[in-house]
Amino acid sequence: MASVILYYAHPGQRYSRVNRHMFQAASALTDITVVDLYAEYPRFDINIDREQERLRNHDVIVLQFPLFWYSTPSLVKEWIDLVFEHGFAYGAGGTALSGKVLQLAITAAGPEDAYTDIGYQRHGLLTFLTPLQQTARLCHMRFAPPYVLYGALHTEQHDAANEQAEPTSTSANHIAGFTGLLAALRDDQYSVDKDASHIVQAQHLRSVAAANKGDQTHG
């Protein structure tokens, strides 16, 4: 059993059904600590000591956020700025995070083909995430392959248009994949041996989710 903490950060959570549902589904899992970062620090008054204590007590740190300006929402940046202190996370004596796993769960508005050398974003998504990857390395953490939902805006609009209907299979799969991934991390059934060189999407997790949920099906 690994102890998992999920940090959810979305400044416009009212407008993102996918992220909200991901967080709600994750909150229903047992033995996982969940934190809604914007709810806990709406005025950006981060309690550094408490956050460091939280990080010490967990083996897997999951950050769930939408991609804003090819980066994290600003509170996540402030949180890293303050909590990942010299002497705590890196530098002399900074070994508190050593060996822990950093798992990102990102929703990106653009479609998958936009994040390629020839797509309109001009780079693969992993390229935009290199600052976080290097952050993990500086803190001696293992950077797990980010779990990504592409085309989140499209999915969102589709879901909003069918308010009463069930969520689309895309978002439903992504949510199911997310909880499956969290459960696998918790139960030591998902190995992160070395730094990530690829992105993971819901369809790649078929086996993981199936192993955990038994009868779970993915369309």
Add this chain to the structure above:
Amino acid sequence: MGSFLLLAFVFLIAGVIAVPIASKLGLGSVLGYLIAGIVISPLLVTLQVDVVSLQHFAEFGVVMMLFLVGLELEPRLLWQMKARLLGLGGLQVLVTTALVMGAALAIGQVWSVALATGLVLALSSTAIVLQTLNEKGLLKCDGGQGAFSILLFQDIAVIPMLALIPLLALPELSDVAVGDDHGGHGFIETLAGWQRTVLTLAAIAAVIIGGSYLTRPVFRFIAVAKLRELFVATALLMVIGIALLMSFVGLSPALGTFLAGVVLANSEYRHELESDIEPFKGLLLGLFFMTVGAGINFALLFDNVGFIVGLTVGLMLIKFTVVWVLGGFFKVTGANRWLMALSLAQAGEFGFVLLSFTVANAVIPQAFADQLLLVVALSMLLTPLLFIVYDRVIVPRSAVVQSREADTIDTPGTVIVAGHGRFGGIINRLLLGAGVSTVVLDHSSAQLELLRTFDVKVFFGDATRPDLLHAAGIESAAMLVIAIDDREQTTGLVQYVHHNFPHIHIVTRAFDRTHVYELYAAGANDIIREYFDSAVRAGRSALEGLGYHPYDAELKAQEFVEHDKYMLRTVAPLYRADVPLSENTEYVDKVKELGAIQRQRMLGRQGSMSSRSARGWVPPTQKDVPKNQ
């Protein structure tokens, strides 16, 4: 005098014993009163009490009830519900009346008697149904809402019924009709037809215009005396005055007070009036139901058991079927449809009122009315059984309908804001701006006048009075914000509300540090020191004015707030309500000690600080970064 006291004692003790027992058994207060009346009826006979004239007196409770129904009917609310109100409610009354009338004709009644019977039995029991739905928390679901619109329509439909019923009078009964207090009175009979019409219209106009323009100055005048009983006296005076005026021109007093209620529904004195009249209405209606119970003719019931029970079951079947079918047309589905149809299958308390009214107006013969009275009472007695059927049979089979995912952010409940001065005013504006519905109470009529000129909606009333909180809807409110300008009253209010309505979230204004401790002990959820935040902002402005970089000033302010909160929490256990602060040496020493630490920290003399001003990015060197793996 002695016999009056004895009579009052008999009725009061019967009610006080029977109603709580009935409520406990899930029968509701109306049945409790009826049963109390049945129980004391032999005693009343021995005491030679004139139950009929007592009942006429108690009918004034119905007049008050309609006044209160009117007060609840904001025109805007009516407009929102118009489709269901008119469609569902209107069709229910029309179709049920027609079917019951048909049934009455079938058992050999004259058409006018049959029609009056249809009208009387079409109504359901607002008192029982609303009470029960409320207790079970079903009022907000679709079926509950549907039932509510039907009941509301029925309550309003009583008014035209009261006007219609005298027209159905049977000539052969008119001679023996007794106690006709709704017919014309001496003076008006002497006038010509057009004069009478003019006088009637003038009376209605007087109620509407007086209600709109006179209440405010009158209440402002009364408020000067600051006497609770004067408000009660004025409210009673108003209701009785209108009733008198209406009887004088030959209209129904209930119609007049209902109209006055609607006119005053938008007034800032609405909650005050409601809480003043409510107890009188409750007592008089209770008395009314007891007299109905006392008047039940058991000999008649036992002689015709099969017939009466048959009529009752038939009536409930008709009423159930009508609502069930209509529910389909108005897209009320599943368990909600069952709930609506089952809950409205009985006849109601207005049935009693209309029955005694029809007898007084020589519309229905006494003998048949007595039988109908039994039918109404029996159907009410059976209502709790129908709710049990719903709970035990319907709900378990349709659990799917109930559990829709809790996804959408529900509109939060109403917030009651106590006090609309410098503090409460800002809170109210912020809440309204966020789309939250608020009920604002303020007891200064001068403040009220001022706010009215700015179109701010505030109700007159002292929020520290439990009955006013009740009238403002504290039972169903989600939150209470206390912004009144009195330290002791604030604490008292927190204690009262926390004790009686523990589910309500209390946000309160505190005067100072020690008041925070008192309020915390009293059960407040959020305690805001009234000058703290603005003082911190002023301090930050001072730093900026002295040339501090604005962001440094902000960080200093944040750090100060952080430490002050810490201090507040740390010294809280040392606070003692019975010892003056300056004599509580333990407390004083701790505050001094923590204050010194804070000054040192903020000056940066100690290494570790708990805020951003000293903690942040330190660039790593090459040796900090691990080699490639």
